[in-house]
Amino acid sequence: MTFPIGGITIPSFPTVSAIGSTPDVAQPPVVSAADNGFADVLTGAIENVQGVQANADALAVQAATGDLKDVHDYMIAAQEASLTTEMFVTIKNKAVEAFTEIMRMPI
Known part of the structure; x- marks a missing residue:
């Protein structure tokens, strides 16, 4: 006995740039390295x-x-927020560690 198989249609998926973008929520600002200084x-x-x-x-x-x-949009945003916060805290800890080492240097 054989079963006929019909054609398979594949739905179109959103592009990578469309994933996670919601029109109701403001997008975060982008940090540029070409700013005026470290404080900026x-x-x-x-x-x-x-x-x-x-x-x-x-x-x-x-x-x-x-x-x-x-x-999925929330899960992606929550993971992005978690990773961004973790990265920022790690960079802050390294900056404090570097400052501490500079302060320990003899004059």
């Missing part, structure tokens, strides 16, 4: 972390209220 780079990095966390928080609220279409 540090301020931009803090704003970047805050923007990513705000995006994840907004998507969490949407998920809790049932307004979010895809839970």
Whole structure:
């Protein structure tokens, strides 16, 4: 006995740039290395972390209220916020460690 197999249609998937982009939530600012100084780079990095966390928080609220279409968007944003925060804390710890080592140097 044979079973006929019909044609398989593959749905179109969103492009990588469309994944995680929600029109209701503001995107975090991009930190540029061409800023005026270290203070500007540090301020931009803090704003970047805050923007990513705000995006994840907004998507969490949407998920809790049932307004979010895809839970994947929240999961991606939450993981991005976690990694961004972890990276920022690691860089901060290394900067404090470097400053401590500079302060220990004899004059």
